[in-house]
Amino acid sequence: MFEYCADPKSLEGLTWLSCYLTSGTHMQFYASFGTVLLLLAITAPIALLFGFGGALAARSHVAPLRWFGKIYTSMVRGVPDIVFFMFVPIALDQLFEYLRSRVYCDTSVPVRQGSDFVVCAAAKLPRATSPEWVHDSYGMFLAVLAFSVVFGAFAANVLYGAMNSVPRAQLETAEAYGMTRRQMNRRILIPQMWVYAVPGLSNLWMILIKATPLLFLLGIEDIVYWARQLGASKTQAFAYPHPDWRLYYFLAILIFYLLMTAISERVLRRISRRLSLGQATMAGEAMRKAGA
Amino acid sequence: MSCGQTILDYGLRSIGIGEKLLPRTEFDFCTQVTLIGSGLIWNLYFGFFALLFGFFLANALAMAKASDSAWIRKPAEWFIFVFRGSPLFIQFFLAYQLFVLLPRSGIEIFGITIATSWLTKAWAGALIVLILNTTAYSAEIFYGALQTVPKGDLEAADAYGLTGWKKFRRVVWPTMMRLAWPSYTNEAIFLFHATTLVFFASFPAFAQQGDALYYGNYFADKTFNPFVAYPIVAVYFILLTLLLTSLFGLVNRRLNRHLPGAARRVRYRPQLIR
Numbered sequence: 001m002f003e004y005c006a007d008p009k010s011l012e013g014l015t016w017l018s019c020y021l022t023s024g025t026h027m028q029f030y031a032s033f034g035t036v037l038l039l040l041a042i043t044a045p046i047a048l049l050f051g052f053g054g055a056l057a058a059r060s061h062v063a064p065l066r067w068f069g070k071i072y073t074s075m076v077r078g079v080p081d082i083v084f085f086m087f088v089p090i091a092l093d094q095l096f097e098y099l100r101s102r103v104y105c106d107t108s109v110p111v112r113q114g115s116d117f118v119v120c121a122a123a124k125l126p127r128a129t130s131p132e133w134v135h136d137s138y139g140m141f142l143a144v145l146a147f148s149v150v151f152g153a154f155a156a157n158v159l160y161g162a163m164n165s166v167p168r169a170q171l172e173t174a175e176a177y178g179m180t181r182r183q184m185n186r187r188i189l190i191p192q193m194w195v196y197a198v199p200g201l202s203n204l205w206m207i208l209i210k211a212t213p214l215l216f217l218l219g220i221e222d223i224v225y226w227a228r229q230l231g232a233s234k235t236q237a238f239a240y241p242h243p244d245w246r247l248y249y250f251l252a253i254l255i256f257y258l259l260m261t262a263i264s265e266r267v268l269r270r271i272s273r274r275l276s277l278g279q280a281t282m283a284g285e286a287m288r289k290a291g292a
Numbered sequence: 293m294s295c296g297q298t299i300l301d302y303g304l305r306s307i308g309i310g311e312k313l314l315p316r317t318e319f320d321f322c323t324q325v326t327l328i329g330s331g332l333i334w335n336l337y338f339g340f341f342a343l344l345f346g347f348f349l350a351n352a353l354a355m356a357k358a359s360d361s362a363w364i365r366k367p368a369e370w371f372i373f374v375f376r377g378s379p380l381f382i383q384f385f386l387a388y389q390l391f392v393l394l395p396r397s398g399i400e401i402f403g404i405t406i407a408t409s410w411l412t413k414a415w416a417g418a419l420i421v422l423i424l425n426t427t428a429y430s431a432e433i434f435y436g437a438l439q440t441v442p443k444g445d446l447e448a449a450d451a452y453g454l455t456g457w458k459k460f461r462r463v464v465w466p467t468m469m470r471l472a473w474p475s476y477t478n479e480a481i482f483l484f485h486a487t488t489l490v491f492f493a494s495f496p497a498f499a500q501q502g503d504a505l506y507y508g509n510y511f512a513d514k515t516f517n518p519f520v521a522y523p524i525v526a527v528y529f530i531l532l533t534l535l536l537t538s539l540f541g542l543v544n545r546r547l548n549r550h551l552p553g554a555a556r557r558v559r560y561r562p563q564l565i566r
Contacts, residue, residue, distance in 0.1 A: 078530035079525075079526040079529050080485035080486070080505070080529055081485070082489055082505060083522055083525050086508070086509060086518070086522060087512075087522040090512065112517065115319065115514060115516065115517075210378070210379040210380070211379070212379070213379045213381040214381060216381075217492055224385065244392070244393070246385075246389045247386065250382060250385045251386065253382055254382050254383075257377065257382060258373070258374065258378055261376075262373075
């Protein structure tokens with residue numbers, strides 16, 4: 001980046017380090033922290049939406065919808081989340097390609113041939129002719145979807161519990177006022193449930209942060225990928241030769257995550273305080289007494 | 293090849309007994325169930341020993357966190373913060389790199405050479421990380437329970453003239469365990485789930501001897517069909533979870549035996565993951 005970096009072999013000490021840390025590959029490493037934050041920013045709202053849908057479905061009066069909701073909310077209970085992270089992207093990829101193959105290909109050719117999954121070129125995703133960035137963003141798209149599905153299930157679990165914690169008396173009052181089920185949901189249940197959902201959702205956010213390095217398993221070039229690439233020992237053939245420094249790169253990542261969780265914890269504590277205000281819970285009561 | 297023969301060949305493959313090579317062409321249902329089941333041995337090994345060691349360390353750490361002396365409390369708080377605040381996945385990577393950097397010939401202390409190469413193997417290195425990790429999570433649970441031991445219980449202990457170790461042993465510790473147990477059950481379940489990460493985070497699977505997910509992933513890669521192998525892994529883990537819940541439920545009953553009606557069913561709530 002700097003002008004004196006033209007010939008890195010002649011440099012020493014801090015100047016060498018300043019050039020090393022601003023090399024092109026390092027810039028990609030720093031950008032991959034952005035990838036992690038981007039994943040968090042996209043996944044959190046989508047997962048919340050999925051969770052909301054799942055929780056409402058689990059409370060539904062329509063039996064098939066309720067079964068779907070119940071299965072979705074309970075699917076993450078007994079199975080390690082990593083299994084889902086491995087399973088969902090391939091499963092979705094094959095599902096998309098299968099659906100496309102029924103449209104674009106000869107439907108008499110079976111998709112599964114022995115130990116192979118074959119679709120014709122027209123049904124391939126992403127298309128072989130697509131530019132590089134399409135391939136990259138397709139991978140990211142599948143990853144985001146996998147994270148959303150899994151964390152949606154966690155969120156559905158939390159929200160379902162929160163909806164059940166809203167005092168029955170409040171809902172009965174709403175019924176007494178002649179509200180329909182829909183009005184009741186919108187005016188009473190959903191505004192009231194957040195305070196019960198916040199501890200669970202806060203926890204979920206922490207879990208989500210700590211699950212982001214699993215992006216590496218999905219083949220995304222994330223911070224773990226770059227830490228392994230950059231930290232591995234470099235011979236003299238490279239511009240910046242150095243021994244195995246992966247330990248330091250992983251230490252940097254560890255510190256990044258510690259900062260993320262520490263900051264989140266503070267913010268979430270504030271939100272929970274705010275939401276407890278005026279609620280018929282222990283925390284709300286304590287705040288009322290302190291104020292009076 | 294009959295299914296019985298497959299079980300003989302691959303049933304203990306994950307610990308190096310039976311066939312040398314993994315199946316390359318035949319991926320029938322029986323083979324997949326057998327091999328993934330054999331991989332589960334590793335998950336049980338990691339989970340069991342991490343829980344066993346972690347339990348005692350966590351008790352000590354919870355006491356340290358509750359200590360009045362800052363010299364004891366601060367390190368405990370930091371330990372818990374570091375291990376609970378960072379992803380287990382990164383902890384595995386970090387630990388592996390650390391163990392690799394140790395001199396291969398061993399460290400010499402007072403003329404005795406201590407071998408270090410075993411630390412880079414999954415059975416030891418990953419187990420150490422899991423122990424430290426579960427210690428931190430469990431210590432937080434135990435500490436939380438310790439803070440909620442009812443005042444009346446302590447006053448009753450004082451009234452009986454119990455002090456020091458006797459008071460702790462007879463009153464504080466059993467109550468703490470009783471209060472912590474539902475959350476600790478969750479922690480145990482998640483620990484077993486977390487063991488699936490081991491062979492995906494640096495630690496090499498020696499001679500392709502891996503855990504359940506390692507073999508599940510192997511089959512999914514070879515057959516391009518995730519719809520068989522992963523559900524098998526999932527079913528194994530659901531069974532394992534049910535087993536754990538009932539075992540911990542028994543302990544919970546025993547811990548609450550003096551309180552008729554108090555032994556609520558341990559509700560499984562995914563509150564703690566790494």
